[in-house]
Amino acid sequence: MLRIDSETxxxxxxxEQNCAFGAITVVDGCAQVADNxxxxxxxxxxxxxxxLSIEREDREKSADFGDWSGVWVFAEFRRGRLxxxxxxxxxxxxxxxxxxxxxxSAVLVGNELGEAPQQLVGSGADRVYAADDQALADFTDxxxxxxxxxxxxxxxxxxxxxxxxxxxxxxxxxxxxMLGTGLTADCTELDxxxxxxxxxxxxxxxGGNIMATIVCPHTRPQxxxxxxxxxxxxVYDADRAGEIITVTPSKERLTSRVKVLxxxxxxxxxxxxxxxxxxxxxxxxxxxxxGFALVHELAEALGGAVAASRAAVDSGWIPYxxxxxxxxxxxxxxxxxxxxxxGAIQHVVGMNSSDTIIAINKDPEAPIFNVATYGIxxxxxxxxxxxxxxxxxxxx
Amino acid sequence: xxxxxxxxxxxDAKDVRLDPVTNTLxxxxxxxxxxxxxxxxxxxxxxxxxxxxGSVTVLSMGPPQTETTLREAIACGADEAVLVxxxxxxxxxTWATTYTLAKAIxxxxxxxxxxxxxxxxxxxxxxxxxxxxxxLDIPYITCVRKVTDCESxxxxxxxxxxxxxxxxxxxxxxxxTVVKEINEPRIASLKGKMRSKKAEVLMLTASEIGxxxxxxGLKGSTTQVVRVFSPEARGxxxxxxxxxxxxxxxxxxxxEKIL
Numbered sequence: 001m002l003r004i005d006s007e008t009x010x011x012x013x014x015x016e017q018n019c020a021f022g023a024i025t026v027v028d029g030c031a032q033v034a035d036n037x038x039x040x041x042x043x044x045x046x047x048x049x050x051x052l053s054i055e056r057e058d059r060e061k062s063a064d065f066g067d068w069s070g071v072w073v074f075a076e077f078r079r080g081r082l083x084x085x086x087x088x089x090x091x092x093x094x095x096x097x098x099x100x101x102x103x104x105s106a107v108l109v110g111n112e113l114g115e116a117p118q119q120l121v122g123s124g125a126d127r128v129y130a131a132d133d134q135a136l137a138d139f140t141d142x143x144x145x146x147x148x149x150x151x152x153x154x155x156x157x158x159x160x161x162x163x164x165x166x167x168x169x170x171x172x173x174x175x176x177x178m179l180g181t182g183l184t185a186d187c188t189e190l191d192x193x194x195x196x197x198x199x200x201x202x203x204x205x206x207g208g209n210i211m212a213t214i215v216c217p218h219t220r221p222q223x224x225x226x227x228x229x230x231x232x233x234x235v236y237d238a239d240r241a242g243e244i245i246t247v248t249p250s251k252e253r254l255t256s257r258v259k260v261l262x263x264x265x266x267x268x269x270x271x272x273x274x275x276x277x278x279x280x281x282x283x284x285x286x287x288x289x290x291g292f293a294l295v296h297e298l299a300e301a302l303g304g305a306v307a308a309s310r311a312a313v314d315s316g317w318i319p320y321x322x323x324x325x326x327x328x329x330x331x332x333x334x335x336x337x338x339x340x341x342x343g344a345i346q347h348v349v350g351m352n353s354s355d356t357i358i359a360i361n362k363d364p365e366a367p368i369f370n371v372a373t374y375g376i377x378x379x380x381x382x383x384x385x386x387x388x389x390x391x392x393x394x395x396x
Numbered sequence: 397x398x399x400x401x402x403x404x405x406x407x408d409a410k411d412v413r414l415d416p417v418t419n420t421l422x423x424x425x426x427x428x429x430x431x432x433x434x435x436x437x438x439x440x441x442x443x444x445x446x447x448x449x450g451s452v453t454v455l456s457m458g459p460p461q462t463e464t465t466l467r468e469a470i471a472c473g474a475d476e477a478v479l480v481x482x483x484x485x486x487x488x489x490t491w492a493t494t495y496t497l498a499k500a501i502x503x504x505x506x507x508x509x510x511x512x513x514x515x516x517x518x519x520x521x522x523x524x525x526x527x528x529x530x531x532l533d534i535p536y537i538t539c540v541r542k543v544t545d546c547e548s549x550x551x552x553x554x555x556x557x558x559x560x561x562x563x564x565x566x567x568x569x570x571x572x573t574v575v576k577e578i579n580e581p582r583i584a585s586l587k588g589k590m591r592s593k594k595a596e597v598l599m600l601t602a603s604e605i606g607x608x609x610x611x612x613g614l615k616g617s618t619t620q621v622v623r624v625f626s627p628e629a630r631g632x633x634x635x636x637x638x639x640x641x642x643x644x645x646x647x648x649x650x651x652e653k654i655l
Contacts, residue, residue: 001483001486004539020407020518021407021518022407022428029402034459034461035460035461035483035486036459037616038486038487038488039486039487039621039623039626040624041621041623042624045623045625054487054614056614056620062505077560079559117553127501128464130444132552137563138562139557140564141526141536141537142535143536153547153634164405165537165558166538166556166558167558168558169522169531169538170526170538170539171522171526172526173490173522173523173524173530173535174526174530176523176525176527176531177491177494177526177527177530177531179532180491180618181618182489182491182617182618183490183491183523183618183619185519185520185521185522185523185617186521200622201459204520205518205519205520206517206518206520208409208628209623210625211625211626212551212621212623212624213622213623213624213625214619214620214622214624215619215620215622216618216619216620217620218618255534256535257566257567257568258535258537258564258565258566259564260562260563260564261563261564261565262562262563263551263560263561263562263563264560264561264562264563265559265560266559266560266561269531272558272559272619275558276560285547302655309400321556321577322578325493325518326432327432327433327576328576330520334565335651335654335655349644355654358647358653360588364635369604369633369635370633372478372633373633373634374633374634374635374636374647374650375634375636376636376643376644376647377635378643379640382640383640383643383644386640386641387644387647387648388642390645390648391648391655394648395655
């Protein structure tokens with residue numbers, strides 16, 4: 001329950017302004033809370049006079065967590081290679097493990113793993129649990145989940161991280177449910193709380209308009225999926241030593257209820273936009289499919305991927321997997337260049353955590369200029385060809 | 397085939413934004429809408445019903461005003477609506493939410509297929525679908541972009557992956573979460589709107605679904621929000637001026653470090 005101390009409340013309305021759910025209103029100089037309050041705590045933080053508090057019935061101190069130690073990362077492996085996010089997880093995992101004075105392990109699940117276990121050791125893992133089986137060649141939620149959950153039950157790590165990729169975000173929620181523990185999705189910051197060693201998991205909500213820090217106080221392990229391209233990998237050290245443990249799950253645990261009939265890679269010449277370091281994005285302002293070709297040229301010159309606003313996708317200039325925004329993908333590259341995108345909030349929520357944003361648009365009033373690091377007001381068809389030429393010159 | 401579609405009422409994202417001056421959330425009368433992904437789940441359920449027969453029930457956990465969203469779902473083709481609503485549910489994380497939804501599904505007698513949107517646009521966790529499937533002990537597929545076949549107790553779908561798609565087959569009962577690409581949701585018909593006005597929304601409380609009071613809402617949650625804050629505001633913004641050549645030259649010098 002959200003408690004409002006009517007004596008202390010001065011009716012200033014800060015809580016009302018900060019509630020994303022519209023659940024608080026100030027009536028006759030005092031805040032009132034409605035049924036749709038989600039107890040997110042925004043108002044408690046916003047209140048300058050301390051009139052608001054969330055009543056938590058304290059749970060009994062849960063079982064001793066002394067048995068649980070170590071940081072684990074799920075190292076995603078698909079089509080013969082480790083996903084880039086696996087290295088990033090080892091980067092942040094190493095920092096967390098060092099802060100806890102614990103070991104860092106990687107769980108590797110797949111078929112024909114080749115050099116991948118050694119690569120994980122060289123990238124920071126002290127130990128690698130490797131399950132290599134034909135039944136693991138294709139990704140299925142239940143079998144990948146069985147293998148990871150069984151290992152967690154056996155070895156009791158304190159923290160388990162996975163990439164917030166299509167695979168991670170699909171099967172990790174099942175693992176957390178199997179284990180009866182908490183999971184935080186799509187984290188962009190992780191840290192250890194000094195007092196008690198708890199994992200502080202920070203993530204954007206409302207498409208990045210607010211940030212929330214979340215803990216998992218009563219259960220172990222503490223689990224999080226981590227947004228790709230946010231964490232820094234460790235420097236690779238080919239001489240680093242580590243232990244590789246072969247895991248052989250039972251046949252029963254490797255039997256899936258789901259049959260993968262075929263697995264298709266779409267257009268390998270086009271980079272996956274969520275993994276790209278540089279993204280060129282086009283919107284309605286490109287005018288036509290022919291005009292949109294300039295965005296492809298720009299991305300090619302930059303060695304980056306092509307993204308689009310919903311308007312461009314709906315016009316049929318580019319397929320849906322390239323759409324960024326509320327109903328498309330969320331990206332956070334180092335550089336995001338928008339061409340002819342007005343900057344509707346539905347698009348902005350999918351890209352506003354990019355490091356540097358450049359906007360090119362002919363309308364100086366376009367809201368895209370509010371989120372752009374650098375803006376150019378001008379005609380795309382004059383600016384882009386010149387920019388592409390300069391980029392090519394520089395990269396040659 | 398009995399289909400249950402899980403829907404959530406969410407604040408419209410375009411109403412929730414950061415005030416660039418005060419760096420606080422600015423809202424101009426937040427509108428509540430049906431989570432956009434759930435619209436696609438509902439549409440797919442109605443299409444499956446039209447092709448294979450059966451019924452579509454929409455299910456939501458939320459405050460009483462969620463009823464408007466459920467009536468909208470009926471107008472768009474759902475047959476029945478169930479709202480589990482109780483003050484005890486407030487503050488539920490995905491763990492407590494999947495418990496509550498699973499209890500509600502049990503209460504209404506289960507189903508052959510559960511459809512959910514890929515994620516809700518307020519929390520963006522994408523965890524409820526998979527968690528609910530595990531609670532119900534049924535197989536699931538996330539990010540479905542196409543249902544290619546559904547017969548003799550098997551459903552065949554295409555799931556979106558980061559590098560392409562997988563075509564998979566699974567037995568019913570099952571749960572699917574869907575992406576926007578799967579279909580174009582219909583607009584409510586006049587007849588549908590008439591029906592939605594008269595339809596009854598079944599309201600169930602925590603005790604009516606037989607939920608353990610310790611397992612729902614904030615109390616039943618495994619995660620706890622300890623801080624909510626505004627992201628750091630972007631540094632100085634710069635509009636590059638001059639002729640086209642000058643603008644491009646300015647930009648190239650700014651990009652020096654990045655490229």
